Amino acid sequence: MHTLLEDRDKNVREESKKMVIEMYRWIRQALKPQMSSLKPVQIQELEAEFDKLGNEKVVQTRFLRSQQDLKAKMEAQGDEEEEEDEEVEPDAPELDPFEFMEPVDILSKLPKDFYEKAEATKWKDRKEAVDLLLPLTQNPKLESGDYHDLMKVLKKIIGKDSNVMIVAVAAQCLTGLAKGLKKKFSPFALSFTETILEKFKEKKVNVVSALRDAIDAVFQATNIEAIQETVSGALANKNPQVKAETAAFLSRAFCYCTPTVFNKKLLKVYITDLVKTLNESDPTVRDNSAMALGVMLKVVGEKQLMVFIGEVENLKMQKIKEAADKAELKVKISAPKAKKPAPKKEAPPPAAEPPPSTTAPPKKVIKAGVKPGASSAGPAKGKKQECTEAELSIEDAVEKASEVLPEDVVSGVTDANWKTRLAAVESFGNTIQTLDRSEIPCQALVRVLAQKPGFKDNNFQVLKLRLEALKNLAENSDFTRRSGEVCIQDLVEKLGDPKNGSLCGEVLMTIAEAAKLQWVGPEVMTRAFEQKSPKIQEMALKWLSDAITDFGFVLQPKALIGDIKKALAHTNPGVRTAGISLCGTIYLYMGATLRVFFEDEKPALLQQIDSEFEKMNGTSPPAPTRGLNRGSSTENDDDADDVDSGPAVINVQDLVPRTNISDQLTSTLFTELADKNWKVRNEALQKVSNIISEAKFIKGDISELPTALCARMMDTNKNLALEALRLTASLSAALGPNCKPHTRNIVPGMLAALGDSKQNIRQQALSTLNSWVEQTGLKETVDGEVFADALKSGSPFLKSELFLWMAEKLKDAAGGGTGRGAAAAAAERPQASAPAAGRGAAAGVKKGLRAPSATRTGSGSSRKDQEEVDTSPLLQVNNLKQQRASDEQRLRVLRWDFTTPRQEFITQLKDQMTAAGLNRQLMSNMFHQDFKFHIKAIDALNEDLNSNLPACIANLDLVLKWLTIRFFDTNPSVIMKAMDYLQQVFQCVSEEGYHLLDLEAYSFLPFLVTKFGDPKDAIRGPARNIAKLICNIYPASKVSPYMMDGLKAKNARQRAECLEAMGNLIEVYGICGAGVFREGEKVFKLVGNLSDKDMSLLEERIKRAAKNRPVIKKPPVEPEVPTVRGGGASGRANRVIPTPAQPAPVITREREGADGATGGEQSSLLKRFGMRNQQQQQSSANANAPFKIDYGLIEKLLEDNDTTERPQYKIEEIPDMNSLLNYKPVCPTPASRLTRPGFTATSRPVSSGAQIDTEGAAQAINLVISQVATPDANTVITALSQLDEVLQSEERSTQLAPHIDQLLILATLQYRLVLNTKMANPNVNKEECIKIYRSLTNCLMMIFNNKQLGTQATRDVLRDVVHVLINILLDPRLAQLEDGPQIIRAINVLVVRIVEKAQFTHVFSALLKLLHESVGSGGGCKFTELVMKCNWKVIRILPTRSNDLDLDQILLDVHNFLVAYPVNTWAERPSDTPLRTIKTVIHTLCKVYGTNILSHFSKIENAQGSELHKYLTKTLKKPKTEDDGGVGDSNRLAAAQVTSDSAESVKSPKRLSKTAHNTLSEIFRKIGSKENTKEGLIQLYEFKQKHPEADIEPFLRKSSQFFQNYIERGLKRVEMERQAEGKVAASQASENGSNSAGPLASIQVPDTANFNMNELVAQFKSIAARAGFDNTYIDTAVKDICSAENKGSGERLDISEYIKTLSSDYGIEQNKEQFSSHDQ
16 A cells, blocks of 8 residues: 555556545445555545545445355345344444554563663663653554563552653553553453552643543453442542542443443442442532443433432432433444333333243233333342233322222321321221232232331331231232332341241241242342341341242252352351251252352351251151142243142252363363373363362263273372372262263272272272262162172272172162172172171161262261271371481472462371371371361370370371461361460470471471461460470571561561560570570661661660569679789780689579669679679679660770779779680770770789679670671671680680580681672672681681680581581682682691591581582582592591591481482492492491491491491401501592592692603602612602692502502601601701800701791791780790700700790790781
């Protein structure tokens, strides 16, 4: 089109223009989207031509040969009338222009950063994003795709963005999307409607205008019914602008609606809401509401609207009608709807067509014609045929009644005087008794009787007479539904009347007999539930129950069940009881089918319904007594044949609506059911289950489903087989009598499942078989060869179960004549065993049908009671808990983590309990649907607890998991019972010394925390106690994370309880015991800016907590004066010598008295420094609570001048770091003079009352250690420098012993922080990382250099430390830094030091555990290799440390490794070096301990059959040879490592030069010759000294292990010889030396050639200054050395030995690098 209209030839352009115009004549608006590519001038010209065409109708004038029939048809139609032509016109399809457009894919055109910009914090970025989106959304038709992310962004912008310009553009984008997607926009329509309506509160005109366009476009993708709740909420909004815009939107939306859209319910809701807004004070809201009601009036008509609109002021009603006149509907109203006003005319049509189903003789009642609109106005429910009697006005009724009644009676029934009314109504009743049936104008008399006050008469005597008169009319006249409509509403309202309620029920029963219960029953229920009084609803339900008993079950069950569900959901217990009673009545007619409708009810309610059904079992429905003889009723006889036959002919299954699911059972679904992957099969079973559960009742067309389910019942996966059996039971209930055709295909699967070895499978198979027999009958099920074939090939389980079942069923069916089929013959063959097996069979089967239940067994109850009672213990001692933990850890089973317990979790728990041997009766009670059985199970467990505690511990994880399921029950009595039981359990296991496993904690604690938010204190209190008891058997540091997770809950009560629990943990278990750290004043920095109110509240709580904090009391002791060393060689200045340890303090809680607040801060400050004032010593021991730090007071105390008046305490000016660290906490300091832990050389005399508080020292150590894990580098380095000072002193370092684990844990955290966060952050200075690494490594080195401290580290802590150190070694970023290689070497040394110095059992076990985890987690080859090297190091030193080894623990770790990774699985791995490492461990242990090793299996269960025991036995049987070449285990491993594939991942050594390579080759040739072996070894030793980086492994790889060990031993001998020669040479040099170099020249040093004593002294002075020592120490030490050297004895001292002595005396470490971390 574009090309033709722009052609150079004018004729072509003109003809093209004509062609476009002709196309427009035929397709009209569908052409315009195709013109978008034309120029505006061309479009304008074409539009002008289009306007000239008008609305002329185009008719085809020329036809193809194939269209000759069409031509003849059109010619014939040309002769027809114009009216017929008009009727044909609407049938002509209208072309939609949208269908001719090409869709545009805008999602692919969005910029890559669109979503980032759309959610950016800067408004310009968001504005840019929506501006880019706007032109894309203006395309008329959009390609379908995944618009969810885009819609999410737009919804967020429209709903929450504060920038109005962005909101306006986003609304325009939304408009374009809604128009372009049309119906594909429907998934998002409802949510956007809610967002836009809420956003109408915006006052900007441009925003509101854009939002209007958007919501109008969105409405095209939804309908008026879908948005009803959203719109109702918006009309109730407090903002008048929201109300006004919502009403305006409705007025526009109603224009697109037809009368069929507005059903009664929808009309009532919308009209009610709009009438409310019609009375608003805001004029805009009123006007818009009137406009909306006006449009609705035009759509549905005045008659429909006025029923619901009620009484409205005339002025407002006039506005509504004006709006109706102005309204322009956007849709065409169909012809029948347009003729709605026609029935208003009084004149009846000439002839009324009788109902097609009417079979009664002509009626005497005069009919006024049938109204076309009666079907929509009448209240009849669910009837196809409505009442045909004309409705009389009150004037006509009075006129007709006056013909048969005296005038005083007609007027007297409405008189204000009750006596007059009483006389008139009495006369009314007497008069109608004298009339014949044909003479009584029933509707007229009923309307007169119902005139105000009518049946709402307040005088009970008058009301009684009215009701008796109405009853007489219903019995003795032609009472129609039209008459019933007049009075039923009032009668229902009076059902609850205490005096006349029963009479109202009788009247309704009489009306039901006259006008049919099928109509009266639903009417009564509908109107009863519209009442607010529960008494009316209760009586209506009871009335209906009696009516069904009298009339028989002639009602539609679906609508009736809906009313019953309303009753069951009612808050009034009387209504619920009446509803349950009605269920029981219907159960007599429907049987077990009825229960399916109530399966989604609460368990407690379902139990009551089941109890009601139990009462009705065995009871036949009574014969109907009413509704059998109708006499000469009017049009109510249209379906008399259906009722007269009585309930005996009602097929209940025919009443149940069934769904055809064949379309959903696709071939793809059947393919998935047969898939090889069990997960796919499981998903397919779930899909089938969902299809059946949604449909409830299904038709018989189920395609190949029986065959597929039969195969799944024999599935190798037992869980799937169990699920298939359950699904088949559900299928039988859903199919009902339609089961019979599928019996042959599905029963073989049930019989095969009866032969399964697992009892739960057999039980479910029996239950399913019983369910199938209930639906099909026994004869149809057993007939044929299916049972005979199963018995021929079945297992003993199958025969046992099937014979018992058949004995029971055949016994019950003996009188029924089921016939003798193959199954009966097969049952007769084993006559010897069948009677014995059937002796315990049930005497009968319950007659009432039941829905299948997975928890029910298929056998009768008596057999279960007599033969299958499980007498075994409730819980059995077993060793399966560890296996369950392992399975869950490796994800072989589902992890116990869910928000609500799903069926797969319950099934898994049942299987685990069955495998653990739990009592079957106990399990039945545990998983019963009735909560009373759950209580029985908990009581049984509680009684069994004390007598069978080991079994409870062995199965504790299963019990806890089951109790977590019970936490989700709605019955509080079960939860409270569970809480009591749990308290008993945790108390008992705590006394037993049991430690909770991580599996048990993970499966239980998260669910316990949810109970912290329970509204009942009777549940919250025990939950808190249980959490406290758990801390006795599980580390508090592991409990606290669960409490922290509880803080994420929305429940405010739960968050408060979790916070309180955290406070208790910190208070009882300390700052690290609870896994958190007490920060002191730093809390104020961490909480950020708070309002004054919140800050004052926080300070008050801190003050209150301070008063309640434990106060340390000590028994009074005599004050001792700590000695202070002066300067000199023998001591350090200002060093306080700690006093002897005091008796353990008693911790009590005391509140401050009224007098205790005055000197609190001063006394607290003194406490901080470990001192007491005079008043404290003289007063009682009641110390003040912890204090608030006053830094100003601290500064005053630390000032040198004494001008201010204050108590003169005899204390040091500034206590030195070690005094503070050892005896009182170090608090954060504000001034620079307080940040440095050093102190001046001046001192003050110390008071005799100043005592060192060792408990305070522990607090100080805790505080300093806690600073090691802080993110601030300066804080970490400062804390580590303080710890270094303590570690340098043997006396003071002992106080760190109890805190080693704590320190190592926090050091590990800091290592990880640097490795994972700071090293990865480009903004962090890497020098800072190096300093932290250096300080941490130095501190840990000093710890493990100290024998007393290094051995305090526990196994798990060591494992974490080594793990993080190896990760640091493997960090490639560290090696790229300048000082990185130095740190790597230091960490290498540290790892070796840990292996050598730590407690040997702990480090060995930690490394084995690390190897275990490394192999399991699939860690990198380098990581695993380094772990193995650490293990090799341990193996080398094992013979020398065998006395320190707990062999039982090591063997347990090795055993666990072999269990987790059996030998036969290593063939599939790329390298088996880890396994060979473990074997080397075993081999070395056998060498060291010999046969004694076999007595150390105490920690291993069932050790005799384990792989470890087999390998140990095999190793011990090997003969020990002396000449094995000295092949050490570690060397063997090294050789294995060289040849393994994993060696490629190790960093290759530095490549040798060609000269060095040739030299090594020559040396190894010499070693290989017998003559030059020793010379070769010496040369090799010297070569290694000159080239330490050289790797000789490539030369040793091809040699034997014996030769490699020989070279290793030879090098060691050469090294020892060289060391011995060095000592001799050094002693000779010292004897020949002279003293000419001064006094220092007489000192003996190792290397006299390069040694300068003066440089050494300078270095020592520098080191001492950094450590805080006085440099005079070094000078004094040198003088002492010189004086000792110059003695006449002639002895000369070795400086290296003296340096060792000096370092031990003064805490100076020889290694200079130790202090390099403190350069700053």
